[in-house]
Amino acid sequence: MNDSAQAGMNPELDLVLERVVDVPPDLIWKAWTRPEHVKEWFVPRPWTITECEIDLRPGGVFRMVMRPPDGEATGGDPGCYLEVVEGQRFSWTNALLPGFRPASPAPSDIVFTAEITIESHGNGGTRYIARAMHRDPEGRKRHQEMGFHEGWGSCFDQLEELVKSW
Amino acid sequence: MFAEAILSVMLPSTDTLDRLFQALADPTRRAVLQRLGRGPASVTELASPFDMALPSFVRHLKVLEGSGLVRSEKEGRVRTYWVVPEGVAAAEDWLQSQRRMWQGRLDRLDRYVIELNERKGRE
Numbered sequence: 001m002n003d004s005a006q007a008g009m010n011p012e013l014d015l016v017l018e019r020v021v022d023v024p025p026d027l028i029w030k031a032w033t034r035p036e037h038v039k040e041w042f043v044p045r046p047w048t049i050t051e052c053e054i055d056l057r058p059g060g061v062f063r064m065v066m067r068p069p070d071g072e073a074t075g076g077d078p079g080c081y082l083e084v085v086e087g088q089r090f091s092w093t094n095a096l097l098p099g100f101r102p103a104s105p106a107p108s109d110i111v112f113t114a115e116i117t118i119e120s121h122g123n124g125g126t127r128y129i130a131r132a133m134h135r136d137p138e139g140r141k142r143h144q145e146m147g148f149h150e151g152w153g154s155c156f157d158q159l160e161e162l163v164k165s166w
Numbered sequence: 167m168f169a170e171a172i173l174s175v176m177l178p179s180t181d182t183l184d185r186l187f188q189a190l191a192d193p194t195r196r197a198v199l200q201r202l203g204r205g206p207a208s209v210t211e212l213a214s215p216f217d218m219a220l221p222s223f224v225r226h227l228k229v230l231e232g233s234g235l236v237r238s239e240k241e242g243r244v245r246t247y248w249v250v251p252e253g254v255a256a257a258e259d260w261l262q263s264q265r266r267m268w269q270g271r272l273d274r275l276d277r278y279v280i281e282l283n284e285r286k287g288r289e
Contacts, residue, residue: 015265021276023283031279041274110264130268134261 013134025118025126029087032116056084061098091115111135189233195226206248
């Protein structure tokens with residue numbers, strides 16, 4: 001990851017996940033940037049991706065439609081690629097529409113910018129980093145209030161305790 | 167869009183939350199979840215710490231599965247249970263649920279590219 005990106009990191013709002021995989025970097029790049037590959041892993045089964053649109057250039061569209069096994073398709077709102085360095089790094093956001101036009105996300109939407117950095121690692125392997133930056137804590141709180149009804153607190157506390165014990 | 171579309175699988179429906187709450191309201195079921203957090207386990211393994219008739223215990227497992235927190239599969243005579251990270255994420259802290267979503271996504275990506283790579287090697 002580049003230094004400027006690292007410097008802008010906020011542990012309360014951002015996530016950084018790093019992976020090392022024993023496949024060549026170009027395969028990771030393709031898996032992230034070609035619709036036929038993205039469809040295979042982006043959503044958990046039994047969800048499927050029925051449409052995936054990728055125009056891999058700054059300002060280009062990244063959009064997909066997802067379908068649950070028994071229900072209506074969701075998603076479909078277009079995101080916008082911000083930076084594309086072939087084979088090495090790309091980023092996109094749902095805060096902008098394609099062509100960098102500001103989006104008007106619903107209050108419940110989680111607005112984010114994601115950056116994927118890919119580099120070769122060891123003998124033929126790949127190290128990649130996924131970084132997701134989110135909006136201010138106020139937006140986050142609003143989201144929580146919308147998603148979680150009053151009275152559910154104890155339920156979530158119990159679960160949180162469980163998960164922490166793992 | 168991408169992130170919250172997945173999240174919406176987990177969050178808003180009151181039905182889902184009802185089932186989740188019910189599942190977590192019982193100490194036996196919480197203990198089972200705790201055990202499954204360490205990895206998949208068979209019904210026999212899960213039941214062994216409890217002094218309970220098997221049919222009653224199996225009912226607990228069904229409630230858990232109905233809540234989306236765990237899933238099971240039967241192979242031969244053995245039914246194995248495991249935790250569904252996306253189901254668990256439904257009830258977690260906001261950022262933690264995002265983390266789990268990304269982790270699940272990257273897990274699937276890693277499995278996919280490894281498989282792709284092996285296929286390529288065989289061709």
